[in-house]
Amino acid sequence: MALVHYSDSESDTDDNEDLSTSRAAKRIHLDTPTDNKQASSLPPLPPSFHDLYASSTRVSVRDDPSLHGGRKRVIPHVEGNWPTHIYLEWYPSKSDLVVLSDIITQAEECYGSEGDIHSLLHSDLGAQLPLHISLSRPVVLRTEQRDSFAEIFAREIRDSHIRPFDVTLYDLDWVSNYEKTRWFLVLRVQTPKYDCLNRLLRISNRTLALFDQPPLYESPTSIESKVPGRKHYADERPVEDCSHCFHISLAWTLTQPSSAAKARVANIDLRRLRDFTVHFNTVKAKIGNNVSSIPLSMGIQDERTIGGL
Numbered sequence: 170m171a172l173v174h175y176s177d178s179e180s181d182t183d184d185n186e187d188l189s190t191s192r193a194a195k196r197i198h199l200d201t202p203t204d205n206k207q208a209s210s211l212p213p214l215p216p217s218f219h220d221l222y223a224s225s226t227r228v229s230v231r232d233d234p235s236l237h238g239g240r241k242r243v244i245p246h247v248e249g250n251w252p253t254h255i256y257l258e259w260y261p262s263k264s265d266l267v268v269l270s271d272i273i274t275q276a277e278e279c280y281g282s283e284g285d286i287h288s289l290l291h292s293d294l295g296a297q298l299p300l301h302i303s304l305s306r307p308v309v310l311r312t313e314q315r316d317s318f319a320e321i322f323a324r325e326i327r328d329s330h331i332r333p334f335d336v337t338l339y340d341l342d343w344v345s346n347y348e349k350t351r352w353f354l355v356l357r358v359q360t361p362k363y364d365c366l367n368r369l370l371r372i373s374n375r376t377l378a379l380f381d382q383p384p385l386y387e388s389p390t391s392i393e394s395k396v397p398g399r400k401h402y403a404d405e406r407p408v409e410d411c412s413h414c415f416h417i418s419l420a421w422t423l424t425q426p427s428s429a430a431k432a433r434v435a436n437i438d439l440r441r442l443r444d445f446t447v448h449f450n451t452v453k454a455k456i457g458n459n460v461s462s463i464p465l466s467m468g469i470q471d472e473r474t475i476g477g478l
Contacts, residue, residue, distance in 0.1 A: 279433035284424030333450035
């Protein structure tokens, strides 16, 4: 499973308390009726705005788990290597966040004293974070491969004629990353119309296979060795049905949940999720700190290639 983006900072305890008090005062001020009316009149930020700030500021040139809540870097930093991730991004609405936050709170109660659960809904400073469905593992491209990968992947998405689609959420579970260093509280995703998730996964896996990168979910033997020249996959079926693998992560922990904790989480009431519909119209490709958005059925969103920094 592919996972993303972490940073943190250290400060004195007293400074943290003062800063928290200051932020709380600002939140109270912003929550007045007058300010709400003013805020509601402002146009929403364009989707591309979030791509400009998709990565946190680096606070260390080496892998220091103490700076990241105990997390260890999956891909070591090496000059000339570019960590790469393909995914579908979701920014939940405020009402959705209330429901998701409550689910995480219930999961914490189910987890008990087994370990700490860290929410993925907000950063340490309170900023909302995007959630995602992964279409690749965390992989690595070399500097000279970035532009080629960008061109092939964008062309394959464009030629697939996959239209924007909706998914619904149906189950709560714990899954680990490939290294078994972290466990994630996830919501399982129902298979969308026209099997769009499987089709996008195969495009991602086939394209990455050209650059000797491992697939996500599928076995390597099921992936075709060549992608260029394929026009589209509207009538194709994936060799492997990976519908049961797709999910959206809500929180993480460093401690493997016990069987009892998993059973308690599985019994959390998810009826409020029945009205959730998550819409996807863009595939995100992140290489290093550069994020490109590829609209479904329309081609590349802007003229910059993924490697074109």
